[in-house]
Amino acid sequence: MSDAYDFSERIGRVAPSATLAISNLAAEKEAEGADIVDLSVGEPDFDTPENIVEAGKDALDAGHTGYTSSNGIPQLKEAIAEKLRGTGIDADADEVIVTPGGKQALYETFQTLIDDGDEVVLLDPAWVSYEAMAKLAGADLSRVDLAPHGFQLEPALDQLAETVSDDTELLVVNSPSNPTGAVFSEAALEGVRDLAVEHDVAVISDEIYEQITYDADHLSLASLDGMADRTVTINGFSKAYSMTGWRLGYLHATEEFVGQAGKLHSHSVSCAVNFVQRAGVEALENTDESVTEMRDAFRDRRDLLVDLFDEHGVDVDVGDGAFYMMIPVDEDDQAWCEAAIEEASVACVPGSAFNAPGYARISYAASEERLREAVDRLVSNDLL
Structure with missing residues (x-):
């Protein structure tokens, strides 16, 4: 056949x-x-957590089963913006897109920023989906190996500086890291900032594990001087709130970026699930x-x-x-x-x-x- x-x-x-x-x-x-x-x-x-589950049930009982506005319900976008402000990012609700999982936020970001042949720089070891999403967008990959440096970025900044250039379109940073658990130092992230500003590079900061840190403090890349207008912060609810199957994530960037990524968002997933978004508000407000x-x-x-x-x-x-x-x-x-x-x-x-x-x-x-x-x-x- x-x-x-x-x-x-x-x-x-x-x-x-x-x-x-x-x-x-x-x-x-x-x-x-x-x-x-x-x-x-x-x-x-x-x-x-039970309070999140109950919030989801209550939302279902209240009939929150229809479409929402594409970028997310106002209550959740504002709760996300408030949470981001707590990490030093000057965030507004209109700069947020709520997505069905962090992967969707990443996918929309790659598709919004990358054309065929654009250079994307990854820090290895790198989560497998970064490479896949970059290739789907047509990117050419350059890579910086952190394994010889105990999986830390700071000792590899010279190598990163040799890799990032005016031809680089996007750099992907994931701290805390999947698969290594590494939390990059403030000096390392400042090094990223300096290179991004020097070469006018956009940066994805995947912070999905930000609330799972032990002996080091998490620092949001977009909170650094010069990074607010060139960082797409990716986060979600799967890890910190044990909500993997709920599929709820988000991205934060400039309003201009949100306007462009929002087109793909509306034509692909339409919106994140209504009652799940309302459970997300509960997660952010009452689950510490x-x-x-x-x-x-x-x-x-x-x-x-x-x-x-x-x-x-x-x-x-x-x-x-x-x-x-x-x-x-x-x-x-x-x-x-x-x-x-x-x-x-x-x-x-x-x-x-x-x-x-x-x-x-x-x-x-x-x-x-x-x-x-x-x-x-x-x-x-x-x-x-």
Whole structure:
């Protein structure tokens, strides 16, 4: 039978998500009865806080099930703007687009800023979807490797300065980082600012993990002098509020940018889900205690893993944010991760998926008991 579809060149530029591929394999094995310790997915293992759930239910009961204004309900946009002002960003509600998930905010940003052949600079290891979205927009990629510097940006500023030029259209910064957990220093972000201003470069600042930090303070890039008019701040509710399945995110930029990105937004997703947006208002206004509890649990798990790896002679670079850790493995990290799930029933993501060969990313969004079990299994199967 002939294939009637003539697939676009655009879709051929990208591969499926390696993170979701590992997660799907883990789910398949669990369906077959295997006991998999799944450390592959970037999803908090906590329930959505009850007050948020109740706010969503109340919104449904009140009949908030229709379309909203495309960029979001006024109450949520104002709550987001107020939250951003608390991080030092001079934000207004009209500078916000509410999206169904942070990924949509990123996608709209790439599509709004990038033409075929434009240069986009990524800081490696980089979340897999940045590369995919840049390629879908037709970008040419340049990359700066942070692995030799303990995944920190500050020691790599000279390399970044050699990479960013007047030909650079966009630089992507993610702090706290997925997949490393690194929180970039103020000096590092000031270095980004200096290069962006010097070369007139736009910057994506993906701050989805901003509320999950431990021994370092988060700094919003758009709060720095000279960055307000050239930064698109991306954030959302999935991580800090354990709302992954609710699909709620947002971007903040200038009104001019919002006007342009809003065209794509209105012609693609129309709007974020009505009742979910109202739950988002509750999340921003009344959930600090739950966020603190989750953050403290993640810190304890991170410290536990560091100790466990140290006991077995595995040296890891300890991140100060998010809930990820990159562990050094065999040079063929894909084969190592396949062995981990096949032999030890532990699911991890190959570092090569993030352009960091020789590493595996583990998510410690799992109980301490399961984390101990994972390390024990890897050790007993000679994988550590």
